[in-house]
Amino acid sequence: xxxMTIPAALVAIGVVLASCGSSVPAGALTSLGDGEGALNxxxxxxxxxxxxxxxxxxxxxxxxxxxxxxxNATPMTDxxxxxxxxxxxxxxxxxxxxxxxxxxxxAGDVAPVNTDLIPNYKDVFEGLKLKGFNSKDGVPYGVPHGxxxxxxxxxxxxxxxxxxxxxxxxxxxxxxKGKLSIYxxxxxxxxxxxxxxxxxxxxxxxxxxxxxxxxxxxxxxLLQQQKANGAVYWGLLTDQVQTxxxxxxxxxxxxxxQVNLLKGEDPPAPVxxxxxxxxxxxxxxxxxxxxxxxxxNCMYRWMNHIISPQANAQxxxxxxxxxxxxxxxxxxxxILPGHCAAQHASDEAYWxxxxxxxxxxxxxADNDDATTCKDQDAxxxxxxxxxxx
Amino acid sequence: MTESxxxxxLLRIGTWVVLGFLYLPLLILAIYAFNxxxxxxxxxxxxxxxxxGDAAANPAVRAxxxxxxxxxxxxxxxxxxxxxxAALAVQRFSFFGxxxxxxxxxxxxxxxGVVTGIALQTTFKTMGLTFGLPTIIVGHATxxxxxxxxxxxxxxxxxxxxxxxxxxDLGADTLLTFRRITMPAMRTALLSGALLSFALSFDEIIVxxxxxxAGTQTIPIWIFTSIQRPTExxxxxxxxxxxxxxxxxxxxxxxxxxxxxxxxxx
Amino acid sequence: xTAPGLAGDMQQRPVDSRARxxxxxxxxxxxxxxxxxxxxxxxxxxxxxxxxxxxxxxNAFWEKDAFTGNVTPFAWTLKAFVDIFTKPVYATVxxxxxxxxxxxxxxxxxxxxxxxYYMARIASPRARGALLVxxxxxxxxxxxxxxFAWRTxxxxxxxxxxxxxxxxxxxxxxxxxxxxxxxxxxLWLPYMILxxxxxxxxxxxxxxxxxxxxxxxxxxxxxxxxLPLVFPALVAGSIFTFSLSLGDYIVPDLVADAKFIGxxxxxxxxLGNLPVAAAYSLFPxxxxxxxxxxxxxxxxxxxx
Numbered sequence: 001x002x003x004m005t006i007p008a009a010l011v012a013i014g015v016v017l018a019s020c021g022s023s024v025p026a027g028a029l030t031s032l033g034d035g036e037g038a039l040n041x042x043x044x045x046x047x048x049x050x051x052x053x054x055x056x057x058x059x060x061x062x063x064x065x066x067x068x069x070x071x072n073a074t075p076m077t078d079x080x081x082x083x084x085x086x087x088x089x090x091x092x093x094x095x096x097x098x099x100x101x102x103x104x105x106x107a108g109d110v111a112p113v114n115t116d117l118i119p120n121y122k123d124v125f126e127g128l129k130l131k132g133f134n135s136k137d138g139v140p141y142g143v144p145h146g147x148x149x150x151x152x153x154x155x156x157x158x159x160x161x162x163x164x165x166x167x168x169x170x171x172x173x174x175x176x177k178g179k180l181s182i183y184x185x186x187x188x189x190x191x192x193x194x195x196x197x198x199x200x201x202x203x204x205x206x207x208x209x210x211x212x213x214x215x216x217x218x219x220x221x222l223l224q225q226q227k228a229n230g231a232v233y234w235g236l237l238t239d240q241v242q243t244x245x246x247x248x249x250x251x252x253x254x255x256x257x258q259v260n261l262l263k264g265e266d267p268p269a270p271v272x273x274x275x276x277x278x279x280x281x282x283x284x285x286x287x288x289x290x291x292x293x294x295x296x297n298c299m300y301r302w303m304n305h306i307i308s309p310q311a312n313a314q315x316x317x318x319x320x321x322x323x324x325x326x327x328x329x330x331x332x333x334x335i336l337p338g339h340c341a342a343q344h345a346s347d348e349a350y351w352x353x354x355x356x357x358x359x360x361x362x363x364x365a366d367n368d369d370a371t372t373c374k375d376q377d378a379x380x381x382x383x384x385x386x387x388x389x
Numbered sequence: 390m391t392e393s394x395x396x397x398x399l400l401r402i403g404t405w406v407v408l409g410f411l412y413l414p415l416l417i418l419a420i421y422a423f424n425x426x427x428x429x430x431x432x433x434x435x436x437x438x439x440x441x442g443d444a445a446a447n448p449a450v451r452a453x454x455x456x457x458x459x460x461x462x463x464x465x466x467x468x469x470x471x472x473x474x475a476a477l478a479v480q481r482f483s484f485f486g487x488x489x490x491x492x493x494x495x496x497x498x499x500x501x502g503v504v505t506g507i508a509l510q511t512t513f514k515t516m517g518l519t520f521g522l523p524t525i526i527v528g529h530a531t532x533x534x535x536x537x538x539x540x541x542x543x544x545x546x547x548x549x550x551x552x553x554x555x556x557x558d559l560g561a562d563t564l565l566t567f568r569r570i571t572m573p574a575m576r577t578a579l580l581s582g583a584l585l586s587f588a589l590s591f592d593e594i595i596v597x598x599x600x601x602x603a604g605t606q607t608i609p610i611w612i613f614t615s616i617q618r619p620t621e622x623x624x625x626x627x628x629x630x631x632x633x634x635x636x637x638x639x640x641x642x643x644x645x646x647x648x649x650x651x652x653x654x655x
Numbered sequence: 656x657t658a659p660g661l662a663g664d665m666q667q668r669p670v671d672s673r674a675r676x677x678x679x680x681x682x683x684x685x686x687x688x689x690x691x692x693x694x695x696x697x698x699x700x701x702x703x704x705x706x707x708x709x710x711x712x713x714n715a716f717w718e719k720d721a722f723t724g725n726v727t728p729f730a731w732t733l734k735a736f737v738d739i740f741t742k743p744v745y746a747t748v749x750x751x752x753x754x755x756x757x758x759x760x761x762x763x764x765x766x767x768x769x770x771x772y773y774m775a776r777i778a779s780p781r782a783r784g785a786l787l788v789x790x791x792x793x794x795x796x797x798x799x800x801x802x803f804a805w806r807t808x809x810x811x812x813x814x815x816x817x818x819x820x821x822x823x824x825x826x827x828x829x830x831x832x833x834x835x836x837x838x839x840x841x842l843w844l845p846y847m848i849l850x851x852x853x854x855x856x857x858x859x860x861x862x863x864x865x866x867x868x869x870x871x872x873x874x875x876x877x878x879x880x881x882l883p884l885v886f887p888a889l890v891a892g893s894i895f896t897f898s899l900s901l902g903d904y905i906v907p908d909l910v911a912d913a914k915f916i917g918x919x920x921x922x923x924x925x926l927g928n929l930p931v932a933a934a935y936s937l938f939p940x941x942x943x944x945x946x947x948x949x950x951x952x953x954x955x956x957x958x959x
Contacts, residue, residue: 038604040603040604045617045618051619052618052621053618053620072603072604074603075617077753077925078926080724080925080926080927081925081926081927083724083926083927084724084924084925084926087724087725087927088510088514089514090519090520090602090707091603103722103723103724106722106723107720107722107723107724107725110722121790176877178828178830186926201398230830232829232830233912236617238616238617238618241810242429242810243810243829245428245429245430245812246428246429246810246811246812247811248428248810248811248828248829249810265427265428266426299443359722361722362721362722374719374720375722375723376721377719377721377928378721380926380927380928381738381742384744384914384919384922385742385925387914388744388745388747388748388914388918388919389743389744389747392776392777392873397777397871399769400769400772400773400777401773401777403769403770403773403866404769404770404773404774404786404926407766407767407769407770407844407848408770408789410766410841410844411789411790411793411841411845412793413808413843414801414804414805414808414841415793415796415804417798417803417804417808417814418801419809421807422805427806429810429812429813430812430813430815431807431808431812431814431816431817449711470695471695471696471699471700472696473693474692474693474695474696475692475693475696475697477692478689478692478693478696482685482689483687484689488951490693490696490697490879490922491956491957492951492956493700493701493705494700495894495947495956496700496704496947497700497704498898499894499898499943499946499947500898500901500902500939500940500943501898501901501902501916501917501920501936501939501943502902502903502938503902503904503920503921503936504708504711504902504920504936504939505704505707505708507711507920507929507932508704508707508708508710508919508922508936509707510662511707511710511711511714511929512706512707512710512711514709518929528704530699531699531703533698533705534696534699534700562674562675562678562679562682563678563681563682563688564674564675564677564678564681565675565678566675584684588794588795589797589838592794592797592798592801594797594798594801594905595902595904597694609797610798611799612797612799612800613799616799616803625800625803626800629796629797632795632796632797633795633796634793635794636792636795637788637792639795640788640791640792640795641788643791644784644787644788650936
């Protein structure tokens with residue numbers, strides 16, 4: 001080894017020490033050890049497939065063989081449920097949407113992520129790094145899984161002209177009395193607010209998640225009208241799949257996964273879906289690790305695995321959402337050509353028009369102290385009242 | 390009172406109607422077990438044995454079945470011990486609070502399962518326990534105690550004290566009398582209490598959902614999660630049908646034992 | 656009832672073993688016997704069960720942050736109770752649930768009686784055995800599977816629709832409250848049949864013969880003799896049908912898309928509002944405590 005002069009050596013040591021100190025966030029795992037043999041995840045249904053539905057879509061068994069981490073995946077019905085599951089302390093992490101992630105980060109239920117331990121992180125699209133929903137104070141808190149918009153789905157044999165706007169489930173709902181399929185979660189109030197942004201602009205709604213009393217009440221009134229038209233609420237996505245199959249519902253709000261499942265049946269169910277021209281709410285999901293995860297090494301390995309090209313390609317084609325790395329997009333071309341283009345995976349301008357799920361806050365999530373908005377509790381309570389009466 | 394022939398006929402018809410009502414969904418369930426299509430339209434497009442093979446090969450089913458058996462057996466054992474102790478205390482002694490005991494023991498069954506489940510889950514979480522088979526067993530034992538207790542108390546009530554007194558007169562101490570006289574007499578009550586406890590534990594879903602945690606599945610939990618997945622639904626029907634057919638054995642046993650007891654009292 | 660071997664044992668001199676010494680010590684101390692007997696059950700039910708209930712109910716009085724969802728222990732507040740007593744939805748749900756629970760109990764009592772009577776007093780012993788097995792078997796089919804089977808029967812392209820369509824009657828679909836009543840009555844029916852059967856079986860024939868000897872017609876005998884005697888058993892059965900319907904949340908959601916007391920409790924706990932879930936739990940607890948006290952007065956506990 002060449003002899004270094006002492007000042008150069010000191011500089012070298014200083015640089016090493018400085019970079020060691022700054023790149024690992026406080027509370028994150030510092031080094032990757034061996035897998036613990038198990039991994040308990042909270043997922044959106046369809047995010048951790050092991051070939052049970054379609055043998056070609058399996059990104060779990062390979063992971064289990066490679067790492068020895070046996071995966072137990074529990075699906076959540078909505079974000080509030082996911083938050084509660086994580087707080088139970090029985091899980092190592094999960095794939096959370098924006099309305100869950102900011103709550104979990106604020107409550108300290110999740111730990112920041114040491115991206116040095118996740119080699120595939122560097123490939124993630126820049127538009128998904130260090131966003132408000134997956135980072136805090138410039139520190140990353142997770143790896144993205146995928147993002148997508150909520151869609152309008154209909155039964156083509158009953159709804160003969162393809163709709164292009166959300167009207168059929170709101171004002172036009174009386175044409176499908178008793179057969180509207182609506183997501184059973186308080187977050188759906190935002191969809192009502194979104195519709196009002198177009199129909200009642202004088203309400204002045206600028207953000208469908210942060211609503212003043214007047215705006216909120218208008219949204220609730222719209223939802224009550226929808227309920228009077230006979231809405232059937234789905235909490236589990238298989239509920240919706242079954243009601244469309246049985247003809248108990250013919251039009252409603254959905255995720256691309258249900259469309260894929262229905263079209264993938266033998267014979268395919270007669271459904272179609274569209275992103276209506278008013279735009280839509282949507283989600284951008286992030287895998288986060290619980291603060292006191294019992295199996296952190298397995299969780300880090302999973303986070304690296306799920307953004308690896310093959311896994312992310314399969315997962316996003318399967319669910320019907322946008323992939324998160326260019327390499328995954330390239331891998332997806334072999335599974336479903338045109339997948340990333342159709343899902344606008346790298347088109348950030350497209351995502352500016354999609355309102356990702358986020359938490360309603362009393363502060364309206366802005367810097368204006370003058371306005372107050374309805375908070376998460378008010379949303380959940382209003383939804384329970386709507387459903388219970 | 391001899392019932393008139395008209396009344397007898399009406400009662401016979403009524404019995405058949407009720408039996409039909411009880412078995413209609415089970416028949417439909419059985420037919421769906423052979424349904425080749427995953428969708429649940431009626432009538433099904435055909436018949437197939439395909440799902441039976443799937444069910445047999447499914448490792449989750451086997452694991453869940455094993456967990457259910459272990460949980461059921463353990464909970465029943467605990468329930469029998471606690472139930473016997475409580476029954477002996479209530480039946481053989483009079484003390485302040487005697488009536489309260491039977492009242493309190495029935496609470497875990499009489500109060501809604503969701504309340505019991507959430508209460509246990511919150512407590513276990515506060516204590517920092519890891520959820521799994523032990524927490525399931527604790528939950529199940531708690532509401533199985535009353536079943537064992539009721540059966541044993543009913544039996545003890547009908548048991549004459551004379552053999553025990555005779556045994557004491559012959560010089561046997563309390564424990565020997567219990568072991569040699571009382572226990573054998575209670576045997577049928579213990580068996581029927583055990584069978585009923587096991588049945589209750591085997592089929593319990595609500596409290597189990599709250600106390601099982603992430604990685605443990607009993608058969609009802611497996612059914613619950615599989616019903617939510619369109620692909621595993623046909624396998625659920627198969628598993629349910631097989632369990633139903635297997636259950637003829639314990640039901641027949643329980644009825645024979647119960648019949649013996651009834652014969653003794655008649 | 657024999658105790659073989661006891662005489663044989665007694666021919667030897669009894670060994671003064673530890674067990675025997677303990678038995679002798681206990682013999683003169685009935686209170687100690689009682690304490691030993693009661694210790695384990697009371698500790699279990701008292702500590703494990705009642706203790707858990709207390710922990711849950713304490714949460715009803717604690718504060719919860721709307722944003723983070725964290726419950727702060729010992730931060731006392733009555734907010735949860737104010738919520739459930741002032742917002743009308745909680746009363747609506749409670750009334751709906753109690754109404755259905757009563758309707759289910761009545762339906763089950765009506766359905767159970769004919770078959771229980773037939774089994775107890777008319778059927779031959781062999782037929783009785785077969786009927787008992789027939790009634791018990793459905794209890795062994797998993798609750799969830801039975802509920803789901805009903806969902807497939809009631810749904811748009813299910814069995815019921817298939818039967819009714821030729822007559823032009825539309826199927827019920829999956830949003831009728833009627834469905835919940837129907838399915839709950841189905842599920843708990845065996846729990847009503849068995850106690851009524853036991854109760855009817857216990858009535859000595861001599862009583863009924865005496866009644867007809869005194870000139871009473873069948874209807875009068877039934878009303879004046881049978882019903883009062885079987886009433887405690889009816890109440891015992893109703894404890895199951897009422898409490899199981901009161902707390903159920905899976906069936907209302909699965910077949911009727913409705914919200915019952917159990918749903919409100921479950922939703923609040925799974926969505927992170929434990930204080931409201933705990934506060935609302937007091938409601939079915941209170942109802943069942945009252946019900947149990949009345950049932951005990953009516954003698955139901957001996958007929959369980």
